[in-house]
Amino acid sequence: MKNLIWLIPILPLAGFIINGIGNKALSRGVSGWLASLTVLGSFILSALAFNSLADSNAVISVDGYQWFSAGNFNLEFGFLIDHLSIVMLLVITGVGFLIHVYSIGYMSHEPDYARYFAYLNLFVFFMLLLVMGSSYVVMFVGWEGVGLCSYLLIGFWFKNQEYNAAARKAFIMNRIGDLGFLLGMFLILVNFGSLQYDTVFEAAKNMPSGAPVLTAIALLLFVGATGKSAQIPLYTWLPDAMAGPTPVSALIHAATMVTAGIYMIIRSNVLYVMAPFASQIVAVIGAVTAIFAALIAIKQNDIKKVLAYSTVSQLGYMFVALGVGAFSTALFHVVTHAFFKALLFLCAGSVIHGMGGEQDIRKMGGLKKSLPVTHFTFLIGTLAISGVPPFAGFFSKDEILAQTWIHNPLLFTVLAVTSVLTAVYMFRLYFVTFYGDFRGTHHQQENLHESPSSMTIPLMVLAVLATVGGFIGLPELFHGPHLLSEFLAPVTAYADAYISGSASHAFEMNMIIISIVVLALIIAFTRSYYVKRNNIPETDSQTEGFSLLLSNKFYVDEIYRAVVTRPMDVLSRFGYNWIEKGFIDRIVNSMGLLTNGTSGMLRLTQSGNIGFYLFAMVLGIVVLIALKLVI
Amino acid sequence: MELSGLNNYLLLASVLFVIGVMGVLFRRNAIIVFACIELMLNAVNLLLVAFSSAHNDPGGQVMVFFIMAVAAAEVAVGLAILVMAYRNIKSVDISMLNNLKW
Amino acid sequence: MSQIAFYTLSVLSVFSALMVVFSKRAVHSILYLIFCFFTIAGHYILLNAQFLAAVHVIVYAGAIMVLFLFVIMLLNLNNEKESHKSNILKFAAVVSAGLMLIILVAAFGSADELKLISAPEGQIGMVQMLGQTLYSKYLLPFEVSALLFLAAMVGATMIGKKETH
Numbered sequence: 001m002k003n004l005i006w007l008i009p010i011l012p013l014a015g016f017i018i019n020g021i022g023n024k025a026l027s028r029g030v031s032g033w034l035a036s037l038t039v040l041g042s043f044i045l046s047a048l049a050f051n052s053l054a055d056s057n058a059v060i061s062v063d064g065y066q067w068f069s070a071g072n073f074n075l076e077f078g079f080l081i082d083h084l085s086i087v088m089l090l091v092i093t094g095v096g097f098l099i100h101v102y103s104i105g106y107m108s109h110e111p112d113y114a115r116y117f118a119y120l121n122l123f124v125f126f127m128l129l130l131v132m133g134s135s136y137v138v139m140f141v142g143w144e145g146v147g148l149c150s151y152l153l154i155g156f157w158f159k160n161q162e163y164n165a166a167a168r169k170a171f172i173m174n175r176i177g178d179l180g181f182l183l184g185m186f187l188i189l190v191n192f193g194s195l196q197y198d199t200v201f202e203a204a205k206n207m208p209s210g211a212p213v214l215t216a217i218a219l220l221l222f223v224g225a226t227g228k229s230a231q232i233p234l235y236t237w238l239p240d241a242m243a244g245p246t247p248v249s250a251l252i253h254a255a256t257m258v259t260a261g262i263y264m265i266i267r268s269n270v271l272y273v274m275a276p277f278a279s280q281i282v283a284v285i286g287a288v289t290a291i292f293a294a295l296i297a298i299k300q301n302d303i304k305k306v307l308a309y310s311t312v313s314q315l316g317y318m319f320v321a322l323g324v325g326a327f328s329t330a331l332f333h334v335v336t337h338a339f340f341k342a343l344l345f346l347c348a349g350s351v352i353h354g355m356g357g358e359q360d361i362r363k364m365g366g367l368k369k370s371l372p373v374t375h376f377t378f379l380i381g382t383l384a385i386s387g388v389p390p391f392a393g394f395f396s397k398d399e400i401l402a403q404t405w406i407h408n409p410l411l412f413t414v415l416a417v418t419s420v421l422t423a424v425y426m427f428r429l430y431f432v433t434f435y436g437d438f439r440g441t442h443h444q445q446e447n448l449h450e451s452p453s454s455m456t457i458p459l460m461v462l463a464v465l466a467t468v469g470g471f472i473g474l475p476e477l478f479h480g481p482h483l484l485s486e487f488l489a490p491v492t493a494y495a496d497a498y499i500s501g502s503a504s505h506a507f508e509m510n511m512i513i514i515s516i517v518v519l520a521l522i523i524a525f526t527r528s529y530y531v532k533r534n535n536i537p538e539t540d541s542q543t544e545g546f547s548l549l550l551s552n553k554f555y556v557d558e559i560y561r562a563v564v565t566r567p568m569d570v571l572s573r574f575g576y577n578w579i580e581k582g583f584i585d586r587i588v589n590s591m592g593l594l595t596n597g598t599s600g601m602l603r604l605t606q607s608g609n610i611g612f613y614l615f616a617m618v619l620g621i622v623v624l625i626a627l628k629l630v631i
Numbered sequence: 632m633e634l635s636g637l638n639n640y641l642l643l644a645s646v647l648f649v650i651g652v653m654g655v656l657f658r659r660n661a662i663i664v665f666a667c668i669e670l671m672l673n674a675v676n677l678l679l680v681a682f683s684s685a686h687n688d689p690g691g692q693v694m695v696f697f698i699m700a701v702a703a704a705e706v707a708v709g710l711a712i713l714v715m716a717y718r719n720i721k722s723v724d725i726s727m728l729n730n731l732k733w
Numbered sequence: 734m735s736q737i738a739f740y741t742l743s744v745l746s747v748f749s750a751l752m753v754v755f756s757k758r759a760v761h762s763i764l765y766l767i768f769c770f771f772t773i774a775g776h777y778i779l780l781n782a783q784f785l786a787a788v789h790v791i792v793y794a795g796a797i798m799v800l801f802l803f804v805i806m807l808l809n810l811n812n813e814k815e816s817h818k819s820n821i822l823k824f825a826a827v828v829s830a831g832l833m834l835i836i837l838v839a840a841f842g843s844a845d846e847l848k849l850i851s852a853p854e855g856q857i858g859m860v861q862m863l864g865q866t867l868y869s870k871y872l873l874p875f876e877v878s879a880l881l882f883l884a885a886m887v888g889a890t891m892i893g894k895k896e897t898h
Contacts, residue, residue, distance in 0.1 A: 610725045611822075614655055618829050625836045641841040643743050643776075645834060647750055653830035654754035657823060662759050662805060666766050669797065670750055673773050676789075684780045689857045689866040692785055696867065699792050700878045704885035706797050710804050711893040717808050718895075 005062050005079055008045045008089065009132060011038040012124040019118035028113045035117035036100035039124055043093035050086050054487070059083075061134060073189070080134035080197065084491045087331060087484070088131040088263055091338045095255045096124050098458035102346055103247040105454035106353055116156060116245065123149035127256050131263060136185050136195040139264065143181065143228065146257045147174045153252060154244040166240040173237040177227015181264075184220030187213065201270040205494065209274050218271050218278030222285075225261030230312050231319060232289045236557055238312055242304040246349030249304060254311050254345050255338040262318045262334050266327045269495040273325065283323020283407075287414045290316030292554070294421035298428070299550035301537050302359050303348045306429050310385065311341055313418060317400055320411055326403035327492045328485035332473045333400060335484070336392035339469045340384035343462035347378035350451045350459065351433065356444055361429065362537055363444075365436040370448040373456045375434050377463040382430045384466040386423035388519055389512065395470030398511055402475070405507065419515070423522045431530040432537065439536065475508055640681035647674035661713055661723040665706070672702050739779060746772035759805050767798045782858035 015038035019031050026034075049060060064077035081089070100120060107116055123146060130142025148171075155167030189195055191213055192203045207214060225231070230238035241253050252258070265272060265282070272279050290313045297309035314337050321330035352359055354371055368375045384391035387398065397419065405412040438445055450456070472483045489496065529535050543551050552558075605616075647670060654667030676695045683691025713723060720727050749769035756762040770793045777786035804810075856862055867875055 610728055611656070611659070615825065615829065618652055618656065618833060622829065622833050622836050625840055629836070629840055638841075639739065639743075640776075640780075642838065643746070645837040645841065646747055649830050649834040649837065650747070650750040650754060652833055653826055656826035656829060657754055660759060660810075662801065662810060663753070663762050666753055666762055666801065669793070670753060670766065670769065673770065673793070677773055677776055680777055680780050680782050680785060683857065684782070687857055689862050690870075692782055692858065692863055693867050693871050695785060696788070696863075697871075697874060697878060699788065701881065703792060703797060704881050706800055707885050707889040708892065710800055711889040714804065714808065715892050717810075723808070723810060 002060055004045055008042045009125050009128040011041045012121040015121035016118050019114045023114045026114050031114040031117050032104040035121050039093055039097045039100050043097050046089040046093050049081055053086055075137055078134040079132045082491055083488050084266060085131045091335055092127050092256050095338050095342050096251060098461055099247045099251040102455050102458040105452045106247055106349055119149055119152050130260055150252050150257055153248040154241045156244055163243040166243040170237040170241050173234050174227045177224045177234055180220045180223025184217050187217045204270050204274055210276055214271060215275040215278045218275040221268060222282055225264055229258050229261030229315050231285055235312050239305050239308040242308050246352060250342045250345030254341040258315060259334045262330055265322045266331055269327045269492055273495045279323050283320050283411055286316045286319025286323055287411045290418045291414050294418045296550055296553045297425040299547050301362055303361050304359055306425060307344055307348055320404055321400045324403050324407040325495055327495050328488040329399045329403055332484050333396040336396040336469045339392055339462055340381045340466040343466050344381040346459055347374050350374040350455055353451050354448055356447055361432045363440045364433045366438040368434040371450050373450060377459040380463045380466055382426045386426050386519060387515060392466050392469035395473050402508060423519055427523055427526040431526055435531045436534055637685050644674045644678040659724050659726050661725050665709055735779060742772050742775045759810055763801045767794050770794045784860045784863055
């Protein structure tokens with residue numbers, strides 16, 4: 001098995017190269033299926049690796065070659081497949097494969113077919129590199145690579161300037177986070193002399209808990225995570241990133257890439273356990289982001305925007321779990337979230353596909369009959385994300401809530417409210433889209449169609465996963481084994497020893513009952529509000545008061561523009577007008593003018609008059625001999 | 632019989648050479664300019680022969696042969712050019728030959 | 734005796750050289766130049782280079798100068814009026830030439846005083862001696878100069894021939 005590990009990332013890379021070079025030469029069917037099959041190959045290999053890992057319980061580590069060395073610093077390019085990365089590998093390749101297959105149908109009208117699949121394969125390659133690396137540097141390579149692919153795919157339709165702007169925004173926001181990550185890496189290198197996970201963590205364990213340098217490292221790494229995983233204050237790129245094709249939103253901006261920050265913190269769990277203050281910050285930021293994004297989502301009318309804010313909110317949940325030290329719980333939510341959020345996005349894509357590109361839910365409605373498969377799978381996704389038992393979201397979310405309750409009741413309250421809000425906006429989305437009367441144009445109604453089977457089959461598979469995915473982590477109450485946390489125990493052992501405790505059975509029981517009751521109420525309420533009374537979200541001009549604030553996303557973009565972009569603009573304009581134009585340009589221009597002027601004068605000596613040349617020659621000889629004499 | 636010293640020859644050759652230079656600068660008739668160039672070549676020849684005698688080395692005199700050969704070739708080609716120029720501008724005045732730019 | 738001969742020849746050659754520059758007519762200039770070449774041939778004899786003196790007279794006075802005269806006659810340039818040259822330019826020409834003379838003399842002033850070898854001892858000017866050097870040590874340049882002549886011949890013919898349209 002060990003010998004085949006390198007094939008896991010190489011397969012998608014090969015797909016990228018073939019699709020990238022054979023861009024126009026490959027037929028559509030070949031490029032789509034080639035890309036999908038490479039990811040399937042990686043999935044099968046990952047499954048084999050999982051098997052061997054589950055059997056022998058031995059971590060697979062592949063020592064790569066020495067990448068470079070400087071002084072006494074050596075960098076190995078190696079792979080590490082442990083219990084954490086194998087879970088990520090399975091999610092990435094599994095969900096990735098389904099989304100590749102889905103893309104074959106979704107992108108069928110797209111002229112630039114091969115380029116799309118090349119990017120998608122490249123993304124999978126970098127994502128695999130990110131989770132497989134045995135050191136922070138390899139992780140960083142993947143980290144930057146997925147950022148690049150995200151940029152390329154958001155701006156996939158690069159003829160649209162707004163999409164390009166969204167792509168740039170995503171890239172720049174990520175850069176800010178990456179700076180934090182880089183600084184964190186430098187601090188690690190300076191303090192521990194290595195960037196290999198095992199060396200760093202062994203050294204960190206010997207340091208006193210709460211050492212300032214550990215806190216600094218943990219906070220800097222967290223800055224990187226806020227960029228990649230869209231947390232306050234760097235979350236604004238994710239909603240804009242919906243400019244990309246919908247399968248991309250599903251794969252990159254919901255299921256995999258945005259969870260890279262979570263993965264990084266789980267990987268560094270030792271550091272965070274040793275830095276309680278940093279962990280508290282993580283939890284608080286996560287909780288604030290969760291409720292903030294959930295509030296915004298309630299008043300969004302773009303089907304993808306709602307899901308995007310919901311992603312931000314769910315990522316906030318995961319960060320709270322990380323902050324309270326429940327690392328395996330966070331990963332549990334990553335997995336279930338990948339299932340149901342990819343499902344929801346793909347359903348949204350199917351709806352958009354059927355509606356001929358329409359994304360505004362106010363122009364939809366009554367799609368239940370025309371898109372039966374999409375409707376049913378979307379319902380499952382909605383139930384899962386809202387936390388209705390026994391769907392996947394219920395188990396992971398309840399576990400996060402329970403863990404938070406033990407550590408901090410205040411955060412628990414915030415998350416509980418968020419949970420309610422989540423159900424509200426998801427069922428609002430569901431009822432407005434699929435019930436009521438059709439509100440689109442006549443033309444759209446005629447062309448309304450269910451998506452082809454290459455799109456619906458992945459939907460069904462993901463729906464099944466979103467339904468049963470939660471059973472890998474049953475709460476203690478049911479006396480079943482918590483498969484995931486047992487599996488992850490080797491990775492989080494150190495953290496588990498430090499942060500102990502689980503909620504009482506009575507509390508869990510109460511939680512389940514309360515959540516079922518509350519959810520039932522919410523469903524009944526939203527149904528009566530949006531279906532029975534046929535309320536549809538008002539147009540933008542009618543919105544006022546608090547909902548205006550919400551539909552404008554708390555004016556965060558505007559605030560950023562005023563606080564960051566404007567001063568930067570002013571500064572750049574000053575630099576351009578005064579420093580660049582007035583100083584540097586003037587020096588450069590005067591150089592040119594000087595050359596022009598002197599050569600203009602020298603040109604006069606080039607009169608073409610032989611007599612003058614002869615004079616010059618004689619005088620030149622005189623001067624040369626005189627010089628020879630003097631020197 | 633005593634020959635005069637090398638210094639005298641140096642002075643004489645210098646004077647002849649400078650007269651040639653002056654002629655080149657002074658006159659505009661291309662033929663005279665040519666003649667002055669010949670004069671300069673001869674000044675150099677004279678010096679070469681003087682040094683050759685002083686050092687008792689036949690190399691200097693052999694060099695004079697070569698200079699004569701080159702001068703003969705140069706005069707042949709130069710005068711051909713001159714005839715050509717005269718045919719085109721009906722003059723051998725070098726101030727008329729002022730197209731030597733660009 | 735040779736001192737007197739040297740000074741006489743020197744004065745004659747400088748005078749004729751000056752006349753080359755200052756004669757009004759081109760034919761006079763060329764004739765003065767021929768005379769100047771004869772005086773230089775006299776210097777060669779004084780320097781014990783008899784063969785060279787003979788060659789000098791034959792090649793320069795006999796061949797090259799005749800070429801000059803032919804050109805003057807063929808183009809009928811004798812009465813060619815020179816365009817007036819401003820006095821400032823003439824002055825500049827004399828000044829720069831004088832400057833060059835000063836510099837040259839100053840440069841040669843640092844040369845060592847060398848005794849010239851008297852006639853009976855110096856055999857290097859003899860035909861035998863020169864011939865041996867020319868055909869042994871300087872054989873290659875000698876052959877190459879043949880190539881030069883060929884090129885000059887072809888060039889002169891090409892340039893001088895009337896253009897046929």
